[in-house]
Amino acid sequence: xxxxxxxxxxxxxxxxxxxxxxxxxxxxxxxxxxxxxxxxxxxxxxxxxxxxxxxxxxxxxxxxxxxxxxxxxxxxxxxxxxxxxxxxxxxxxxxxxxxxxxxxxxxxxxxxxxxxxxxxxxxxxxxxxxxxxxxxxxxxxxxxxxxxxxxxxxxxxxxxxxxxxxxxxxxxxxxxxxxxxxxxxxxxxxxxxxxxxxxxxxxxxxxxxxxxxxxxxxxxxxxxxxxxxxxxxxxxxxxxxxxxxxxxxxxxxxxxxxxxxxxxxxxxxxxxxxxxxxxxxxxxxxxxxxxxxxxxxxxxxxxxxxxxxxxxxxxx
Amino acid sequence: xxxxxxxxxxxxxxxxxxxxxxxxxxxxxxxxxxxxxxxxxxxxxxxxxxxxxxxxxxxxxxxxxxxxxxxxxxxxxxxxxxxxxxxxxxxxxxxxxxxxxxxxxxxxxxxxxxxxxxxxxxxxxxxxxxxxxxxxxxxxxxxxxxxxxxxxxxxxxxxxxxxxxxxxxxxxxxxxxxxxxxxxxxxxxxxxxxxxxxxxxxxxxxxxxxxxxxxxxxxxxxxxxxxxxxxxxxxxxxxxxxxxxxxxxxxxxxxxxxxxxxxxxxxxxxxxxxxxxxxxxxxxxxxxxxxxxxxxxxxxxxxxxxxxxxxxxxxx
Numbered sequence: 001x002x003x004x005x006x007x008x009x010x011x012x013x014x015x016x017x018x019x020x021x022x023x024x025x026x027x028x029x030x031x032x033x034x035x036x037x038x039x040x041x042x043x044x045x046x047x048x049x050x051x052x053x054x055x056x057x058x059x060x061x062x063x064x065x066x067x068x069x070x071x072x073x074x075x076x077x078x079x080x081x082x083x084x085x086x087x088x089x090x091x092x093x094x095x096x097x098x099x100x101x102x103x104x105x106x107x108x109x110x111x112x113x114x115x116x117x118x119x120x121x122x123x124x125x126x127x128x129x130x131x132x133x134x135x136x137x138x139x140x141x142x143x144x145x146x147x148x149x150x151x152x153x154x155x156x157x158x159x160x161x162x163x164x165x166x167x168x169x170x171x172x173x174x175x176x177x178x179x180x181x182x183x184x185x186x187x188x189x190x191x192x193x194x195x196x197x198x199x200x201x202x203x204x205x206x207x208x209x210x211x212x213x214x215x216x217x218x219x220x221x222x223x224x225x226x227x228x229x230x231x232x233x234x235x236x237x238x239x240x241x242x243x244x245x246x247x248x249x250x251x252x253x254x255x256x257x258x259x260x261x262x263x264x265x266x267x268x269x270x271x272x273x274x275x276x277x278x279x280x281x282x283x284x285x286x287x288x289x290x291x292x293x294x295x296x297x298x299x300x301x302x303x304x305x306x307x308x309x310x311x312x313x314x315x316x
Numbered sequence: 317x318x319x320x321x322x323x324x325x326x327x328x329x330x331x332x333x334x335x336x337x338x339x340x341x342x343x344x345x346x347x348x349x350x351x352x353x354x355x356x357x358x359x360x361x362x363x364x365x366x367x368x369x370x371x372x373x374x375x376x377x378x379x380x381x382x383x384x385x386x387x388x389x390x391x392x393x394x395x396x397x398x399x400x401x402x403x404x405x406x407x408x409x410x411x412x413x414x415x416x417x418x419x420x421x422x423x424x425x426x427x428x429x430x431x432x433x434x435x436x437x438x439x440x441x442x443x444x445x446x447x448x449x450x451x452x453x454x455x456x457x458x459x460x461x462x463x464x465x466x467x468x469x470x471x472x473x474x475x476x477x478x479x480x481x482x483x484x485x486x487x488x489x490x491x492x493x494x495x496x497x498x499x500x501x502x503x504x505x506x507x508x509x510x511x512x513x514x515x516x517x518x519x520x521x522x523x524x525x526x527x528x529x530x531x532x533x534x535x536x537x538x539x540x541x542x543x544x545x546x547x548x549x550x551x552x553x554x555x556x557x558x559x560x561x562x563x564x565x566x567x568x569x570x571x572x573x574x575x576x577x578x579x580x581x582x583x584x585x586x587x588x589x590x591x592x593x594x595x596x597x598x599x600x601x602x603x604x605x606x607x608x609x610x611x612x613x614x615x616x617x618x619x620x621x622x623x624x625x626x627x628x629x630x631x632x
Contacts, residue, residue, distance in 0.1 A: 026342040028364060047590040048344060267627060274363040274623030276590040307590030311583060311632070 005246050006157035008195030011188065014061040014157040015164050021060050021093045023049050025162070027169045030272045037288050039295040042170045043269075044162055047277050047307030051117075054159055054305050055086035055149075058184060061158030062147040063090040071096050073143035078124075078131040080106030080114075081234060082306055083149040088117035099144050101134045103127075109310065150184030151240030160188030166301050167193070173200050174298040177284040179305055180204035180213045180254060181235040183243025189303065190250035203294075204247065204254045205283035207232045207262065213239040214254040217247065231259045231315060234280035234306065255287035262286045263315045269304070276307045279315060321562050322473035324511030327504065330377040330473040331480050337376050337409045339365050341478070343485045346588045353604050355611040358486045359585075360478055363593050363623030367433075369550075370475055370501060370621050371402035371465075377474030378463040379406040387412050389459035394440075394447040396422030396430075397550060398622055399465040404433035415460050417450045419443075425626065466500030467556030476504030482617050483509070489516050490614035493600040495621055496520035496529045496570060497551040499559025505619065506566035519610075520563065520570045521603035523548045523578065529555040530570040533563065547575045547631060550596035550622060571603035578602045579631045585620070592623045595631060 006014075028043045046054035063075060074097030077087050084100040091098035098119040102111055103126035115121060124134035139146055147155065167173065176193050178186045186204045193200045206213055209230035212223045222244050228236040239247070257265075259279075266282035269275065284302040288295050322330075344359045362370035379391060390413030393403050400416040407414035414435040418427055419442035431437060440450035455462055463471065483489065492509050494502045502520045509516045522529055525546035528539045538560050544552040555563070573581075575595075582598035585591065600618040604611050 023345075026364075029339075031366075048342075050347075052590055270592055270627060274368055274592040276586055276592060311586060311630075314627075314630075316627070 004153050005242055006153045006160065006188065006191060008192060010153065010157040011160040011164065011192045011195070015161040017064045018057055018060040018158060018161060021050070021090070022057055024165055025049050027166060028273050028275070032272045033268065036268070037295065038292055039288065039297060040299045041288070042166065042173065042299065042301045043273060044166045044301060044303050045275060046162060046303060046305050047275060047281065051082065051086050051089045052306055052308045053082035053086065054162060054185060054303070055082040056089060057161050058155035058158030058188070059083065059086035059090040059147060060093065062152065062154040063087070063094050063096070065154045066145060070145055073145065074098060075147050076135055076138050076142070076144040077101070077147045077149060078135045079149050080110055082308060084114045084119065085110070085117055087147055088114050088119035092118045097144065099138045099142065101131055101138065103131060150182030150237065151242055152184070153242070156184050156188035156191070156243070156246070158188070159185045160192035162303065163189045163192035167196050170299070170301065172197060172299065173301045175201040175203060175295060176301040177203040177205055177287055178303040179235055179280050179283045180206045180239065181280070182237035183213065183239040183247060185303065185305065186252060187243045187246035190246060190252055194250055202250055202252045203287065204252050205287035206254050206256050207235050207283060208256045208258050210236050211254070211256045213244070213247065214256055216244055217254060232262065232280040232283060234278065235283065255291055257283050257286040257290055261290060265289060267316050275304070276309055277304045278306045278309050281305045320469050321558055322469045322476065322504065322507060324508060326469065326473040327476040327480065327508045327511070331477040333380045334373055334376040334474060334477060337366070337406070338373055340481055341365050343482060344589050344591070348588045349584065352584070353611065354608055355604065355613060356615045357604070358482070358489070358615065358617045359589060360482045360617060360619050361591060362478060362619060362621050363591060363597065367398065367402045367405045368622055368624045369398035369402065370478060370619070371398040372405060373477050374471035374474030374500060374504070375399065375402035375406040375463060376409065378468065378470040379403070379410050379412070381470045382461060386461055389461065390414060391463050392451055392454050392458070392460040393417070393463045393465060394451045395465050396426055398624060400430045400435065401426070401433055403463055404430050404435035408434045413460065415454045415458065417447055417454065419447060466498030466553065467558055468500070469558070471500050472504035472507070472559070474504070475501045476508035478619065479505045479508035483512050486615070486617065488513065488615065489617045491517040491519060491611060492617040493519040493521055493603055494619040495551055495596055495599045496522045496555065497596070498553035499529065499555040499563060501619065501621065502568060503559045503562035506562060506568055510566055518566055518568045519603065520568050521599035522570050522572050523551050523599060524572045524574050526552050527570070527572045529560070529563065530572055532560055533570060548578065548596040548599060550594065551599065571607055573599050573602040573606055577606060581605060583632050592625055593620045594622045594625050597621045
C-alpha cells in the first residue's frame with residue numbers, strides 16, 4: 001500500500017501502532033495571538049514531538065507496519081533533515097537498522113543528530129538522482145525496506161494521527177492549516193480531518209519561493225522541475241504524486257507566504273507561545289495573518305511542525 | 317490569613333478557584349536530558365501558563381478569594397515583573413481594577429505588558445522603601461487590597477496548585493526542584509508536595525549571587541540586607557519571613573548555581589525541550605546537573621517558572 005493513499009481506518013490503526021512510542025503533543029492557545037488574528041487559534045505543537053518534529057509519527061508507523069521478516073533487514077531513506085532523524089529514532093524503538101542516505105553539504109548538526117539516533121549514514125552527491133540511486137543501492141545490498149519521506153501511505157497515515165489527537169483536544173474546528181512541503185503531512189491530515197468532520201476547510205501554507213504545490217494544483221498537473229528559493233528548509237521538496245492527488249480530492253487551498261512574513265510570524269509565535277518552532281512551522285500563522293478575512297471568527301487548527309533550530313543563527 | 321501559611325486544603329480550594337482561568341500546563345520529558353542528568357526528569361512548563369509564568373496562579377487565587385465588597389475596590393501590588401502582569405491579568409478576569417506600583421527604570425517591555433493587561437501604573441523611585449510607601453498610599457486612596465508577590469498565603473496557595481497537577485500528571489516523584497526568589501513558589505510547592513507525598517525531597521535552586529535563602533537557612537535567621545548580583549531577574553527578591561518558615565518546616569535544601577551554569581542549562585532546555593524559558597527558570601536544571609549524585613536514578617520534578625524573554629538579547 002506504500003504508494004496509494006491511506007484511509008481514516010489506516011490512520012486509526014497507525015495511532016494505535018505508534019501510541020507506545022510517540023508523544024501526545026499539547027495544543028496551545030494564546031489570547032494575544034487570537035486578538036492579532038481575529039480568530040480562535042489552536043496550535044498543535046509537533047515541535048514537542050519525539051525528535052522535535054511530526055516526522056516521528058510517519059516513520060514510526062512505517063517501521064511498526066513491517067512484518068518481522070521485513071523488519072529484520074532494516075529500513076532505508078534519503079533525507080538530511082527531520083525525516084532521516086525520525087526514521088533512525090523509530091528504527092531504534094524496534095531494534096532494527098536504519099540506513100540514511102545524506103547528500104554532501106548537509107547541515108552537520110543534523111547529521112550528528114541522525115548518527116546519535118543510531119542510524120548508518122551513506123553519503124552521496126547533492127542531487128535528487130544521486131540520492132535515489134544511492135538509496136536503491138543500499139536497498140539492494142541490505143534488503144532494507146524503503147521508507148519515502150512523504151510519498152508513502154504508511155507515512156501519510158502516521159502524520160494524520162496528529163489530527164485525531166487535535167480534534168479530541170479541541171472538539172471541533174472550522175479550518176485546519178498545515179505547511180506543505182512534499183505533502184505527506186497535508187495529505188494525511190486532510191484525510192483524517194475529513195474522515196471525522198467533512199465540514200473542515202483544509203489549507204496548506206507554502207513558501208512563495210517553493211510554491212510548486214500551488215502551481216501544480218492551479219495547472220492540474222504536477223510540476224517536478226523547480227529550483228526552490230526559501231529559508232524554509234523543511235518545505236523545499238516537490239509535492240509527491242499521491243500527495244497531490246489527496247490534496248485535490250480534499251479541496252485543499254494553498255496560501256503562499258513570503259519568507260519575510262514567515263520570519264515575522266515565527267517571532268510572534270516564540271514570543272506569545274513561549275515555544276521554539278522552526279521557520280517552516282511559522283508559515284501556517286503567516287498564512288492566517290495574510291488572509292485574515294478567510295479565518296475571521298473561526299476555530300482554526302494550526303500544525304506547528306517542528307522545533308529543530310540553530311539557536312546561534314536565529315533569522316531576526 | 318494573608319501572612320500565615322496555607323494548608324493542603326487551601327491549595328485544593330485554590331485549584332478549584334483558578335481552574336476556570338488558569339492553564340493546566342503540560343509536563344515535558346526528554347530522553348536526551350534524562351541521559352545528561354542520569355535521572356528521570358519531569359519538566360512542569362509554567363512558561364506556558366497564562367501571562368507566561370506561574371505567577372498567574374497565585375494572583376488569580378488572591379483575586380478570587382476576595383468578597384464582592386473587597387473586590388470592588390480592586391487590588392494593588394508593587395512589581396515590575398511577572399507578578400505585576402499576573403495580577404493585572406487576574407483582576408481582568410473579575411473585571412476589577414489592578415494598581416501596579418513600578419519603580420523608575422523598570423524594563424519598558426514589561427511595563428507595556430502590564431499596561432496592555434489593563435492595569436493602572438503608579439511610578440515611584442527604585443527602592444524597596446519607595447515601592448512600599450507608594451503601594452500604601454494607593455491602598456489608602458483607593459481601598460484596593462494589597463496582594464504581595466510572595467509573602468501572602470493566598471499567593472503561596474495558588475502557586476502550590478501546580479504541584480497538584482504535576483503529581484497527577486506523573487503519578488509520583490522522589491524529588492522536586494523549584495527556583496527560589498521570594499519563596500512564594502517554593503513554600504506553596506513544598507506544602508502541596510508533602511501534603512500529598514511526605515517522602516518527596518524538596519530542593520530550591522538559587523543563584524549564587526542572590527543566595528540569601530541559603531544563608532538565611534544556614535544561620536537560622538532571615539537576611540534582609542543584601543545586594544543581589546545575578547542575571548536571574550526573577551530571583552533577586554529576599555525570601556519572605558513566612559516563606560522562610562515554610563522552607564524550614566519542610567526541610568528544603570538549597571542548591572546554589574552560578575549564572576554561567578544557569579545560562580548553559582537554559583540553552584540545553586531550549587535545544588532539547590523546544591521551549592522558551594527565562595534564565596531564572598533554568599536554575600533548576602543547573603542545580604540537578606551540579607549535584608548529579610543526589611538525583612541519580614531518581615524521578616525528579618522540575619518547575620520551569622516562566623518564558624518572558626527578550627528575544628533580541630539572548631544570553632549566549
